Amino acid sequence: MNMLPQGITDKIHQAGTISFARLMDLALYSEHGYYSERVQIGRKGADFFTASQSPLFGMTLAAAIETKWQEWGEPPELQVVEVGAGQGELAETILSELTASSRINHVSYCILERSAKLRQVQHERLEQAALIGPAKVIWEDPVKDIPTIIIANEVLDALPVEVVKKTHRGWELLSAGLNASNGLTWHWNEADRNAAALANEFINCPEGTVAEICLFYESTMAQVMDNYSAPVQALWFDYGIFKEEWEAGVRPEGTLRAYLNHEIVDPYTHLFEADITADANWTHAEAVSRKFGFSTEVITQGNFLFRHDIMKRAVELQQSEPTLLAGSRWTQQLKQLALPGGMGDRFSVLICERSVAR
Numbered sequence: 001m002n003m004l005p006q007g008i009t010d011k012i013h014q015a016g017t018i019s020f021a022r023l024m025d026l027a028l029y030s031e032h033g034y035y036s037e038r039v040q041i042g043r044k045g046a047d048f049f050t051a052s053q054s055p056l057f058g059m060t061l062a063a064a065i066e067t068k069w070q071e072w073g074e075p076p077e078l079q080v081v082e083v084g085a086g087q088g089e090l091a092e093t094i095l096s097e098l099t100a101s102s103r104i105n106h107v108s109y110c111i112l113e114r115s116a117k118l119r120q121v122q123h124e125r126l127e128q129a130a131l132i133g134p135a136k137v138i139w140e141d142p143v144k145d146i147p148t149i150i151i152a153n154e155v156l157d158a159l160p161v162e163v164v165k166k167t168h169r170g171w172e173l174l175s176a177g178l179n180a181s182n183g184l185t186w187h188w189n190e191a192d193r194n195a196a197a198l199a200n201e202f203i204n205c206p207e208g209t210v211a212e213i214c215l216f217y218e219s220t221m222a223q224v225m226d227n228y229s230a231p232v233q234a235l236w237f238d239y240g241i242f243k244e245e246w247e248a249g250v251r252p253e254g255t256l257r258a259y260l261n262h263e264i265v266d267p268y269t270h271l272f273e274a275d276i277t278a279d280a281n282w283t284h285a286e287a288v289s290r291k292f293g294f295s296t297e298v299i300t301q302g303n304f305l306f307r308h309d310i311m312k313r314a315v316e317l318q319q320s321e322p323t324l325l326a327g328s329r330w331t332q333q334l335k336q337l338a339l340p341g342g343m344g345d346r347f348s349v350l351i352c353e354r355s356v357a358r
Contacts (some may be wrong), residue, residue, distance in 0.1 A: 005032035005272065009182045017177040017187060021215060024160040027271045034275060035115040050154050051237065051301075051343060052086050056314060056333040058093025061235075064308040065094065065149050069104060072147050072231050081110045081142045083152035083224055088122035090153060095131045107135050110142040112224065144227050150234035152224070156280035157238050159220060161212035163256060164191055164199050168207055171196040186268070202284040205246045210254040212278040217288045225352065226292045234294070236350040237301060240280035255279035285350055294352040301337070302344025304351070310338050 004012075008026055012018055028034050051057040069078050080098075085091050091109060098107050113119045119139055126132050142148060163174035171191035176184050191199065198213045205211050225234050241255060258267035258274035267276045286296045299307075314334040321327035338344040 004182060004184070007032055008272070009178060012176065012178050017175040020163045020174045020176065021160040023176050023271070024276055027276060028158065028160070029114050032272060034272060036117055050086060051337055051347070052090035052153050054333045054337055055089075055093050056310065056317070056330060057305075057337055058090050059097055059313055060305050060308050060310045061090070061151060062094045062097030063313070064235075064304075065098065066101065066104065067308065068149055068233055069147070074103070075147045075230075077106045077108070077146050078104055079108045079110060079142060079146040079148040081112065081148055081150045081224065083112045083150065083220075084155040084158065085111045085113055085122050086118060086153075088118075088125035090151070091122065091137075092125055092129050092131065094151075095126065095135050095137070096129070099131065099134045108143070108146065109135055109137045111137070111139050112141070113139060141223070145229045147230045148228060148232045150224055150232065151237075152235065153237045155220075155238070156214070156217070156236055156240070156285060157277045158275075159214050159216045161214045161256065161278045162191075162195050163210065163254065164195060164203070164213055165210050166199075166203075166205050166207050171199050184268075184271075198284070202243050202281055202287070203246045204243065206249045206252075209246070209249060209252050211246060211251070212254055212256055212281075214278075214281065214284065217281075217285055218291070221285075221288050221292060225289070225294065225354075228354070231355050232353075234289070234350075234352040235304075236280070236285065236352070237347060238280040238350075239347050240282045240285075240298075240350075243281070243283035246281075251279075280350075282348065282350060289350065289352045292354075294354045296353075297351045298348050299351070300345050301347035301349055302339060304349045305338040305344070310334060 008030070011026065026033060030036065065080060069075070080094065082091055091111060095109055098104055111122060113122065126137055131137065165172045165188060172188040173191040173195055175187050175189060177187060179185050195213060195215070199211070203211045203213060225232065241251065245251065256267050256278045258265050258270050258276045260270055260274040265274055267274065282298050286298065289296045311334065314330045317330040318327035336342045
């Protein structure tokens, strides 16, 4: 077990014990957390890779954005909101594509990012690419009266989760305390009413199963998706699981894991040094979206990207390269992003639509 930062042990001492969701929030987002101090996204020298690092992904999303803008009657203004923009690669690609288009004249790009370290990286990237200026880029809450497309790539899986266990008595909740050496000790206690109700509604797994429930879907989606007086579409890309899969017992040990140097490691022993994640619960996320008046659809990432002509775009980019070797990078991106065996079927997208205000 890595040593806990002093500020974290102080918080646990004060509380006595804290739930796993609180500990996960501190481990990822506090001043001592992974996203504040250690986060590295990409391939070599990083901990994990996301689709945002692939230009083909951003180009295809830019095309999807333009298609939706056309469906909305080509409004004079369009707002793109990216939640959890990582190192800014996706923002850079989308903005480059949209600002190069002669069709959409006024594009605002709003980034919602909790990590101060990543906000700085994003600003430097977009400034260096000369995209701040031609497009309005802000790091604050979005405007709610402009037609808006929301993009969230691997956001739901990074929200803190409670770890729960189904027993013959009902649901138990995992919490953490400290021993005499300030090491973590783990405890199972009766789950509170809210966590138990959500687990019954959206997990309902067999006895003995360890699972995760997220208490933050509603607050996160409310901030991002609610109270618009203009048309809005939200695209939540992630790996996930449905209630039917939990009920069938396909994940008896749950989905919680951590990534360190591109390897899966034990999240309980690598707190504050690894990226901790759990599968999105699509059944729960859809229910919250519908509560806010959205129609919903969950399809595989591959189906979404093919729906928006990723194959055609990859072929055109490949043919534009001077050599076959140079063109092969687009084939590799296509395989990784959209085809079975890669992200194409492992990842899905929750598509949320609302054409008028509630």
